[in-house]
Amino acid sequence: MASHDPLDVWRRPERSGVGPKPKHSRAAIVAAAIEIADKDGMAAVSIRRVAADIGAGAASLYRHLNSHDELVELMVDTVGGEYDLGPSAEPPRAQLLNLARQGRAIMHRHPWLAPLLLTRPSLGPNSLAYLERALAALVTVDMPGPAKLQTVAMLTAISSAFVQNELAQSAGPGAIDHGNKERLQHLSAAFQSGKYPHLAGALAGHLEQQSPDETFMGVIENYLAGAGLPVSVGFD
Amino acid sequence: MASHDPLDVWRRPERSGVGPKPKHSRAAIVAAAIEIADKDGMAAVSIRRVAADIGAGAASLYRHLNSHDELVELMVDTVGGEYDLGPSAEPPRAQLLNLARQGRAIMHRHPWLAPLLLTRPSLGPNSLAYLERALAALVTVDMPGPAKLQTVAMLTAISSAFVQNELAQSAGPGAIDHGNKERLQHLSAAFQSGKYPHLAGALAGHLEQQSPDETFMGVIENYLAGAGLPVSVGFD
DNA sequence: ATTGATTGCGATCACTGTTCGCAATCAAGT
């Protein structure tokens, strides 16, 4: 009977009057799942692992969720609640820049988040609140509604892409040095073939690159400018 | 003995003189995997399924691959060979724009590709050739090497993000209408709560949006301009 | 002809998401 669409989590009531008091709650399950994902990665978030961590049987989770996908949906929306969406009198561009900065911070706190933001159009309450807030920032901008939606969508898309790039390069403190050495070794071997002169040249350049924070803000600012949000808009 | 780093596929020779003639080749395996992914999605690309499709036992694939991850790496690099990397006399910005357009086309041909481009820094021959070609386009641009790498990386990252957004919205011809109706129904229900006035307003706007192609080129062009590649560079 | 590396692969292991059926529980209806 239960719908298999991962979207109706948001409509379904968590529990209805009759029956024994539930030992576990949807919130507890999601919290445990997020903790696992933060620590051991998204692949470690299995039904059995989550159940074990909250002291439940594996099958019990299916009294609160309809699928593993639904759990992911809940995870995404839950961390979406970490945004500070308070109102602001700043110009639209500054507001969106601030949202993007927060988004990057959240994705750094939860490294499993970034890829998920691109694939699924999350429609949970927190995600909708974020969307609403971003659109509110654009209320003074003269732009058709769908274009505003497009702009906001690309904002989070670019942020996600940037952070994924960041995370893929650092990838962690421990075993990654080894991995990177393998990589560099492979690359230098490729270079000795002489088939990649420009690549070799680009890597040879000094690594005096600016901080990732500045780079990120630059990328976002640049996108917003091109999207019709220059530094100063209208009369402010 | 075999290294578990999915990167050394590129160093390992496919076969060495002694032993029975292999019935299956790495290329055939990867081709089958790509065909499966194109038709039934990435999730359908299991070792057993690929093996069955080329008439092999499941365990046999591990004579040619060290892991499922390695197969994915090979898939990504193989479709990377679909780029036309011929030289060009156009200005840098036009060349990169052309590469981005090709990239989007490839990601549309292989809908499983876009997410993978963000997570892994593929270092196969085709991926390296692409990188080399993109850097060659930037050879006349005055910019430190690492910054050029950053630019190219963000170029494919933004393209991937854009295409993922596209694919998530269309998602297919058949059962998606139903899914979208569910979505819109959910959304309209959320709107009746009155908590999302701006969102409601944005969706109410006429959907006379420009074609995705134009939108895409606009986004890319805009990024390149901000990255230091205006319409005309230097003396051309 | 013998050696030894290499291939194909059936069987198996440790997992995964998910379903089923049953016992325990508790609110509501009589």
Next chain:
DNA sequence: ACTTGATTGCGAACAGTGATCGCAATCAAT
């Protein structure tokens, strides 16, 4: 007070996954 019925927890099971092991078959080099 007691029955009814929905609801929860969960052990067992199923189909599927990636990966490993050991063995027979094969073929180049000696």
